[in-house]
Amino acid sequence: MAYQPLADRMRPKSFDDMVGQSHLFGLRGTIRRLLENNRFPNMIFSGPPGTGKTTAANIVASYSGLPFHKLNATTCTLTDVKNVIAESSQLFGSDGILLYLDEIQYFNRKQQQSLLECLESGRVTLIASTTENPYYALYSALISRSAVFEFKPVSPEDCTPAIVRAFDFLNEESGKSIKANQDIFKKIAMYGGGDVRRSLGILENAYYASDDEITEDVLSELAPSYVGSFDAAGDVHYDLLSCLQKSIRGSDPDAALFYLARILAGGDLLSACRRLQVIASEDIGAAYPLAAVIVRACTESAKELGLPEAAIPLSNAAVMLATSPKSNAAHIAYEAALADVKAGLGVTVPEHLSSPLFRGYQYPHDFPHHYVKQQYLPNDLKNKKYFTFGDSKLEQQAKAYFDMIHQNTKKN
Numbered sequence: 001m002a003y004q005p006l007a008d009r010m011r012p013k014s015f016d017d018m019v020g021q022s023h024l025f026g027l028r029g030t031i032r033r034l035l036e037n038n039r040f041p042n043m044i045f046s047g048p049p050g051t052g053k054t055t056a057a058n059i060v061a062s063y064s065g066l067p068f069h070k071l072n073a074t075t076c077t078l079t080d081v082k083n084v085i086a087e088s089s090q091l092f093g094s095d096g097i098l099l100y101l102d103e104i105q106y107f108n109r110k111q112q113q114s115l116l117e118c119l120e121s122g123r124v125t126l127i128a129s130t131t132e133n134p135y136y137a138l139y140s141a142l143i144s145r146s147a148v149f150e151f152k153p154v155s156p157e158d159c160t161p162a163i164v165r166a167f168d169f170l171n172e173e174s175g176k177s178i179k180a181n182q183d184i185f186k187k188i189a190m191y192g193g194g195d196v197r198r199s200l201g202i203l204e205n206a207y208y209a210s211d212d213e214i215t216e217d218v219l220s221e222l223a224p225s226y227v228g229s230f231d232a233a234g235d236v237h238y239d240l241l242s243c244l245q246k247s248i249r250g251s252d253p254d255a256a257l258f259y260l261a262r263i264l265a266g267g268d269l270l271s272a273c274r275r276l277q278v279i280a281s282e283d284i285g286a287a288y289p290l291a292a293v294i295v296r297a298c299t300e301s302a303k304e305l306g307l308p309e310a311a312i313p314l315s316n317a318a319v320m321l322a323t324s325p326k327s328n329a330a331h332i333a334y335e336a337a338l339a340d341v342k343a344g345l346g347v348t349v350p351e352h353l354s355s356p357l358f359r360g361y362q363y364p365h366d367f368p369h370h371y372v373k374q375q376y377l378p379n380d381l382k383n384k385k386y387f388t389f390g391d392s393k394l395e396q397q398a399k400a401y402f403d404m405i406h407q408n409t410k411k412n
Contacts, residue, residue, distance in 0.1 A: 006204040007197040010166045011055050018059075019162045019196060020154035021052055031056070031149060035063045042119055044104075044143065045129040047151025050195030053129040056151075057100040060127060066098040073106040078114055085118050096123055104128040105137035112139040119145050153194025160189045166200050170207050179213040187216075191223045240266075241275045244318070249283045253322035260318050264311050273299035276317050287327035287392035294320060325392040333387035346378035371405040 012018045015025040015032055024031045034041065043060070045053040061068040069084045084099055104112070118124040119142075126146065130137055134148055163185045171178060188206070192199030205222050206214045240263050247255035263272045280295040298317035302310035340346060352360035353376065362372045375382050389399040 005197075005201065006166055006170070007050075007200040010162070010169060010200060011058070012052075013059070013062075015059055018052055018055060020158045021056070021151055024149055024151070025052075025056065025059075031060070035060065040064050040066075040098075040125055042126045042146040043128070044134050044138065044146045044148045045127065045151055046134045046148060047131070048153055048194060049131055050192070050197035050199075051151040051154055052196065053151055054100075054102065057127045057129065061098050061100070064098050064125070066096055066125065068098045068100070070100045070102070072102045073104050073111075074102075078111050081111065081114060085115075085124055096125060098125045098127065101126065101128045103130065105130045105132045105134075109139055112142050116141055116145070154192075154196050155194070156186060156189035156192075159192060159194075159196055159199055160185050162196055163188050163199055163203055166203055167207070170204070178207055178210055184214050184216075184219060187219060187223070191219075241271060244272075244275060245279050245283070248279050248318065248322045249326065251322055251326065253319045256318045256322045257315060260314060261311070264307060264314070267307065269302065269307055269310055272314055273302055276314065276321065279321055280317075282331050283326055283328060284321055284324045285327045285330045286395050286398070287325035287390060288394060291321060291324055325394075327390035327392050327395055329388060329390040329395065336386045340381060340384070346381045349378055350375055369405045369408065373406075 015029070018025050021029070023029060026032065031043070040060075040063075045056060047053060057070075058068075067087065069087075071080055071084065081099075081101075084097065087097055101107070115124070115126060119126055128138075128142075128146070134143060160182075167178075167180060167185070170176075188199050188203050191202055202219075202222055206218050209222065210218050240259055244256060244259040244263065247259055260272060276295050277292070277299060280292040284291040295317045298313040301313040305313070352358055352362075352374070362374050364370050364372050366372075377384060389395045389402070
């Protein structure tokens with residue numbers, strides 16, 4: 001008999017047995033209320049692995065009473081999809097069918113488009129799941145015909161009851177009387193990193209590796225050295241980089257160090273280095289121009305050292321950035337200038353700036369304070385102002401100098 005993972009043997013049969021996702025399946029959960037009102041829209045389930053997407057699809061199918069088909073986009077073909085759709089034209093599927101398409105992000109545009117006609121006619125109700133951001137991974141026409149629901153990582157508190165139930169199930173199934181205390185259950189839930197399936201896998205291995213009791217020693221041999229989800233090509237990866245930048249931007253060194261630690265624990269040194277350099281110029285910028293120089297030195301040092309020692313200069317860089325004054329004045333000014341470029345403005349530059357003649361150009365170093373008033377922007381933008389000084393100390397010092405040379409020029 002083929003082995004069936006504990007997570008599959010313990011798969012909930014009703015929303016009441018599910019853990020996590022109370023915003024969707026709790027007593028006032030959105031999807032639960034839709035189904036109780038006999039509303040079955042096309043649905044896209046988006047979220048990390050092990051958060052209940054497949055379980056939810058099975059339970060929704062039981063509510064609908066429709067013929068239920070499951071396909072996985074990693075292995076099925078367009079022919080498989082067409083065969084399922086064809087059933088909706090037969091007597092057995094005359095009231096429509098329910099199709100669950102797992103990992104739909106692996107379908108290309110043509111494969112996703114093949115679903116549209118039957119969705120519009122109502123012959124097929126689609127439930128699609130993905131671990132990626134659906135607004136990037138899926139065809140927009142498919143999203144517009146569906147309701148998108150986010151599945152969130154399951155907290156250790158929510159996951160623990162599922163682990164306790166599974167532990168009791170193992171004792172009953174095996175006829176053993178293995179023991180485990182509540183602290184062990186909580187640690188297993190924590191080691192799952194928001195993935196219930198992973199937690200149940202750790203529990204099952206720990207159970208069969210134990211003689212009389214699941215102990216800390218047994219668990220430590222089976223527990224992951226890094227807790228959490230990290231996929232260098234996936235959304236979790238970009239979420240962590242975004243969290244790092246937002247924490248530094250928000251002047252929170254503690255959060256910045258936490259997200260940096262998660263990124264480096266996932267082994268992605270280069271992305272951490274790149275993002276810290278972006279932050280130095282985008283979020284600190286003119287408020288502390290030397291930040292970019294310091295971060296560059298720290299990131300070059302980190303790449304030379306490699307992990308784990310690379311964390312030392314990068315943690316210094318993260319703390320320095322988080323505790324530095326902030327300014328995005330230059331970045332905002334650039335975006336405004338770019339908007340004019342994209343609008344087709346400023347095509348013809350002033351003649352006195354154009355080589356080889358430079359007719360009428362005045363050399364600023366020949367004038368007091370190395371400044372002379374002359375037009376630099378094209379004629380259709382000559383009065384445009386993109387940059388505004390921020391309120392940081394260095395920016396205000398620069399503004400004082402800027403104002404001084406311009407006022408002196410007016411007097412002269």
